Amino acid sequence: MNIENTVALVTGANRRIGAALVEALLERGASKVYAAARREGDLGTIPSKTDRRIVPVHLDVTNAAHLARVAGQAGDLQLLFNNAGVLNFGSVLDAPSTAFSQNFDVNFYGLLYATRAFAPALTRNTGAVVNILTLVALASMPSLGVYNASKAAAWSLTQSLRGDFAKRGVKVFSVFPGAVDTDMLKGVEMPKTAPAHVAAEVLAGVEANQEDIFPDPMAKALYAQWTTGHKAIEHQFAAM
Numbered sequence: 001m002n003i004e005n006t007v008a009l010v011t012g013a014n015r016r017i018g019a020a021l022v023e024a025l026l027e028r029g030a031s032k033v034y035a036a037a038r039r040e041g042d043l044g045t046i047p048s049k050t051d052r053r054i055v056p057v058h059l060d061v062t063n064a065a066h067l068a069r070v071a072g073q074a075g076d077l078q079l080l081f082n083n084a085g086v087l088n089f090g091s092v093l094d095a096p097s098t099a100f101s102q103n104f105d106v107n108f109y110g111l112l113y114a115t116r117a118f119a120p121a122l123t124r125n126t127g128a129v130v131n132i133l134t135l136v137a138l139a140s141m142p143s144l145g146v147y148n149a150s151k152a153a154a155w156s157l158t159q160s161l162r163g164d165f166a167k168r169g170v171k172v173f174s175v176f177p178g179a180v181d182t183d184m185l186k187g188v189e190m191p192k193t194a195p196a197h198v199a200a201e202v203l204a205g206v207e208a209n210q211e212d213i214f215p216d217p218m219a220k221a222l223y224a225q226w227t228t229g230h231k232a233i234e235h236q237f238a239a240m
């Protein structure tokens with residue numbers, strides 16, 4: 001799917017990977033980008049925030065009224081980026097139930113209900129959905145156990161959506177980033193990829209019609225290992 005002249009919407013567009021996706025979409029010639037943020041008018045760190053192709057929209061992905069309003073506004077949508085996400089650190093053995101609900105509300109239900117809300121427009125416009133998952137959806141890192149579970153569920157959901165949407169001509173892409181240099185991993189010392197690199201790789205993957213996108217060196221290397229023996233990755237992550 002070509003990005004040029006398409007109409008896109010990015011959830012969690014105000015910072016880091018979301019902001020980088022907005023920027024990359026503009027660079028590749030998108031005709032309109034709905035930049036969705038849960039604080040009204042928040043264009044955060046998007047570099048080209050004065051570009052006239054950006055349409056700020058107020059959208060908390062856990063809010064059904066917001067989703068209905070924005071879906072009504074964005075009838076021309078062709079490319080939905082489910083990017084909004086939250087992460088709670090800690091073991092599943094003692095994480096509070098609020099951690100589970102926060103992660104599942106945004107990372108799983110937010111993705112589900114946003115996709116449902118925009119499904120009529122995506123179907124009408126023969127569009128695509130791009131779900132920003134994570135490498136740890138493939139193998140769990142116990143120190144991020146709650147987050148991993150919500151993203152693994154979102155991966156399963158993504159596969160179901162791909163099957164369902166295929167009958168309507170709507171493409172579904174899964175993105176599995178490794179560690180990216182954003183607020184989410186602030187304070188975690190490890191090699192991280194820049195959000196702009198991730199965004200560029202995501203859009204290249206969409207244009208190349210690559211269903212599963214591994215947008216950074218860590219993701220590519222670990223996916224290669226995972227395909228040859230997933231237990232080794234499970235053990236490696238468990239030891240971190």
Ligand SMILES: NC(=O)c1ccc[n+]([C@@H]2O[C@H](COP(=O)([O-])OP(=O)(O)OC[C@H]3O[C@@H](n4cnc5c(N)ncnc54)[C@H](OP(=O)(O)O)[C@@H]3O)[C@@H](O)[C@H]2O)c1
Nearest residue numbers: 012016017038060061083084085134177179180182183184
């Ligand atoms: N960083 C990584 O290493 C990494 C790796 C793999 C996957 N990812 C995924 O990449 C995506 C973007 O994360 P990031 O690294 O850019 O993290 P980030 O800097 O923490 O940004 C998260 C974004 O999601 C938004 N958001 C959170 N809850 C929301 C809600 N209920 N409704 C709408 N927006 C909401 C935030 O908005 P506010 O500014 O209002 O909080 C923010 O714009 C996430 O899905 C994350 O799981 C990140």
